[in-house]
Structure formats: structure tokens, C-alpha cells
Amino acid sequence: MKTYFLTLTFLMIGITITAQSEEEQIKTTINTYIEGTSYNKPETIKEAFYEEANLFLSHKEKEIWIVPIAEYASWFEKKERGQFNGRVGNILSIDQENDIAMAKAEILAKGKDIRYVDIFLLKKIKGEWKIISKAATRTN
Known part of the structure; x- marks a missing residue:
């Protein structure tokens, strides 16, 4: 009985550690994206995404604006690389099941009173x- 209990305990600990490490890996990916967009690092932004990913963004003249990741990352090339641009990101939630996950983050643009919510x-x-896809909305 003691052996059974110890085996069960180690199995449960292993499952918990695996679940935590998966969530930490997801956080690392989202934080890579946040770092890239906060410090004007296009290559860091692309590192977080699947190479064929699309972003679904808000646009005042379009119902939906679909932007490939390469184009999105290029927007940060014109700014001074490595310099903080005022974007502060915070992961709000993560929901993971096997090899897929959904995450929600808030991005605040300091000095502009703009808030983005990214899914x-x-x-x-x-x-x-x-990241295989991102949808975002903007609020003031």
C-alpha cells in the first residue's frame, strides 16, 4: 500500500510540474511578443509567431483588417531598435489543453491613453x- 501511495504521489507531482511548465512556456511566448513590440524588435516579434500567422486587427475603414505577421513586425523596423516605446503588456489569462492554448493580454500605450486587448x-x-493567430481590439 505504501508503494502504491508513493507511486500515485509522484505521478500527481509529475502531472502538476508538466502543466506548470507548459503554462510557463506559453507565458514565455506571449512575453516574447510583448518584449518585441515594447522595444521595437521585429525579429523578436516574429520569433513568437508561426511564420504564416495572421493578425486580425481593428481598422476605422474596414470591418476586419487581416495583417500577416511579417508585415506587422515590419511596422517596428522604422523605430529605434531596443528603445522602450511606451507599450506595457500584461497577460490576463491562459487556457491550455494538450497542444493548443488561448491567451488574453492587455497592452497599454503610455502617454496615449490607448488600451489594446489581444486574444x-x-x-x-x-x-x-x-502564436498561430491574434485578434485585437483598441479602446481609449
């Missing part, structure tokens, strides 16, 4: 969590 879809690809 990310992620997939574990070749052992790494990648």
Missing part, C-alpha cells in the same frame, strides 16, 4: 509554443 491562439509546434 492569442497558440499551438505547440515541434516542441515550441507559437
